[in-house]
Amino acid sequence: MASTLRLILGDQLNHHHSWFKSKDPHTIYVMMEVKQETGYVNHHVQKIVAFFLAMREFSTWLEKEGHQVIYMKLDDVENTHSIPRNLSNLIKAKNITRFGYLLPDEYRLDKQIKDFSDSLEIESEGFDTEHFFTQREELANFFKHKKSLLMETFYRHMRKKHHILMDQNRPAGDKWNYDQLNRHKLKDTSILQSPKTFRYNIAGILNMLNKMEVHYFGEIDVNNFQWAINRNDGLLVLEYFCEELLPYFGTYQDAIHTEHAFLFHSRLSFLMNVKLLSPKEVIEKVMEQYFKKETTIAISQVEGFIRQILGWREFMRGVYWAKMPGYAHLNKLNHHRALPEWYWTGKTQMNCLKHAIGQSLKLAYAHHIQRLMITGNFALLANINPDEVDEWYLGIYIDAIEWVEITNTRGMSQFADGGIVGTKPYVSSANYINKMSNYCKKCSYDKNLKIGKNACPFNSLYWNFFDLHREKFITNQRVNMMYRTWDKKPHEERTAILKQAEQYLNNIENL
Ligand SMILES: Cc1cc2nc3c(=O)[nH]c(=O)nc-3n(C[C@H](O)[C@H](O)[C@H](O)COP(=O)(O)OP(=O)(O)OC[C@H]3O[C@@H](n4cnc5c(N)ncnc54)[C@H](O)[C@@H]3O)c2cc1C
Ligand code: SF4
Structure with missing residues (x-):
């Protein structure tokens, strides 16, 4: 037989x-x-x-x-x-x-x-694993005769194709995207809920890893491993998200707070990435909650969440299969600086990085804006080699699997793909970080200064980045106004800012 x-x-x-x-x-x-x-x-x-x-x-x-x-x-x-x-x-x-x-x-x-x-x-x-909405080659076919791969175009196609948040042929609420409403700082922490956690004893597995001399890093609590790792617990996390967190998800999607790692984020990425939960059932559950008579959840909260899964998640998978294996070696901005050692320890005086890295080492988690606008932002401004940045992101997060890690890191965050995933580099000075978080309040650097002993490194590195890549970005409509602002600054000021950035980069391990 x-x-x-x-x-x-x-x-x-x-x-x-x-x-x-x-x-x-x-x-x-x-x-x-x-x-x-x-x-x-x-x-x-x-x-x-x-x-x-x-x-x-x-x-x-x-x-x-x-x-x-x-x-x-x-x-x-x-x-x-x-x-x-x-x-x-x-x-x-x-x-x-x-x-x-x-x-x-x-x-x-x-x-x-x-x-x-x-x-x-x-x-x-x-x-087939029967997990995703799309087949591997679907995105490549969709964009076959188009000049560039635009997430928003793909997302609208997915909404129509799968009839999600649609009112006949129109987007529900008459708008495709509520991104503008997703950018609030969290001022009132009393609305926060604690995350749904579990308690597994992992002493046996940990002993085995040590016995077998497996290399690893980061913290773990042997008696209190809190992530959901089976389907039943995964379904509880999903239910908790829909009932308690979804009503605020969109509004505070981009907010950062030192005392609260998860805010209104779902913590579903690991569960979906190992396929214990399917993206389809997650979206169905969210829609069910949205349509419940007794709840009043704004469409901006729901759309903000669905965009991440039906849009970004499937988009990243499609880009991965369309562009690999070459994608893993792209370094279009020609960045070659070594990743500072403190990315592995969190020992830096920059409070935002100290906190975002420290939290990642403790929890194996950081939410999207911490990954993009704190750790990713600094790595891009400091011209770090994308190979090393990728290695860090692939190692540190519980949900890191290459198809979704590399497209987010090398693509969206480091612009090393030259703009396949993102249409602009995601960089900012201290201004944005201060707007979205409470990091700057307790920092030894001054968020308002560009030059001087305590000037926030993000400020001079920001202008240094645009100056360094003038040729690349001056024609990019989403950022070219930065050059108008930069060029208007007096020559002496520009020279001083670039000098400050150079000093910081030369002394990067001690920042
Ligand atoms: C530099 C960088 C590296 C990243 N690496 C990974 C990774 O290795 N694995 C991973 O799953 N996500 C990655 N992301 C995307 C995103 O940060 C995580 O999916 C999210 O933080 C997971 O937490 P959550 O489940 O609480 O997400 P929520 O904020 O609750 O979002 C809901 C779900 O949407 C999906 N999602 C949200 N944003 C994205 C995105 N940009 N791309 C794909 N899916 C998205 C995830 O499945 C997530 O679970 C990365 C983002 C950046 C900027
Ligand atoms: S002042 Fe600069 S380094 Fe300090 S937390 Fe704010 S952005 Fe980060």
Whole structure:
């Protein structure tokens, strides 16, 4: 009798996949914890723990459902720590005659598993993960005859195609985008709710990581791991978001506060990225909440959230598959400075960076604006090598998987793709940071100064960035007014600002 081996990777935990609809005594599912995956970049410990915990819970669920599962732990003696080698060994040992795998979302793994599959003498096949709204190549086809890839164009297409927030053929509320209403600073913290957390004991997994000498960084509380790592808890996080946080989500989407890491953010990225929750069910639940008679949630809150998932998330995936593998090496602004060591420790006097990095080391989480306008903003202003910036983002966040990390980092945040993802560089001086956060109040630098001993580094680096890349951005309509402001400044002032920036860059490790 033919027997089938089916591989499930750590980010393919889709309970509703059609594979699991029927039980077959001749099909074996395999899941594995391998050093190949813990070691391709230096990861935050919470990220490794979350993946392994989620995988273990998923394999237990599969077994309970009556499927045959081989689960290889990191310290199993027969584990070779290479996915293809483990698969080869199993195919031989179990007399496998057919191999199946779910298409990996990461280029590196996609190539590895496809090469392995092609090399087999037995029948083999790749299957869709049945998670995303779009197919890999859908975005490339959509933009085939267009000059540039515009997120907003794609997002409107997705709204129409999937009939989400639509009123016949018009956008509900008569507006596609409520971005203008999504930019409020949080002044009244009494409206905040605590995040929905859980309590897992992770001592066993942590001991195993240490025994197996896995490299990691970041903080973790052994008795109190708080992230949801299974479907049931994931559904609770989603429910909590819809009931308690959604009414304020859009308004405070861009706000930052030192005492509150999560604000009104959903904390759903890990759950969706490992496919415990699907983007479709998340959007359906949000729409259900929006339409409930007893709730009055403004459309700007709902649209702001749906844009992130139906728009940005699917857009980034499409850009990834349209532009890889070349995308991973793009460095269009030619930035080559090393990432300051304090990105790994948080030991800097700049309060915004100290806090955003410190919070990331503690929680393996920072929300979008902290990633874009604090850590990303500084890296771009300081001309840091995008390879190093990517490595940092890929390692530190619990939700970091290359298809969504690299497009956000190299693309949106570092403009290293020359404007494929974003139409302008996301940079700011202290003015914006002070507007959106309470960081500047307790900083040893002065947010109002561009020059002088305590001048905020963002201020001189900001002008230095535009001066350095004049040729690139002077023709960019979204930022060219900066050159008018810069050129109007007296020559002596410009010289002093550039000198200040140069001094800061030369002394970057001590800022
Ligand atoms: C430099 C940089 C690196 C990033 N790296 C990652 C990453 O590795 N993994 C990741 O999932 N997101 C990444 N993002 C996007 C975003 O910051 C996170 O998705 C978000 O902060 C996750 O927290 P949340 O679930 O509370 O999100 P919420 O603010 O509640 O948003 C809801 C959901 O929308 C989706 N979303 C929001 N913004 C984006 C975006 N720009 N691209 C794709 N999806 C989005 C996420 O799935 C998120 O869970 C990055 C952003 C930047 C600027
Ligand atoms: S003053 Fe400058 S360095 Fe300090 S918190 Fe504000 S923006 Fe950051």
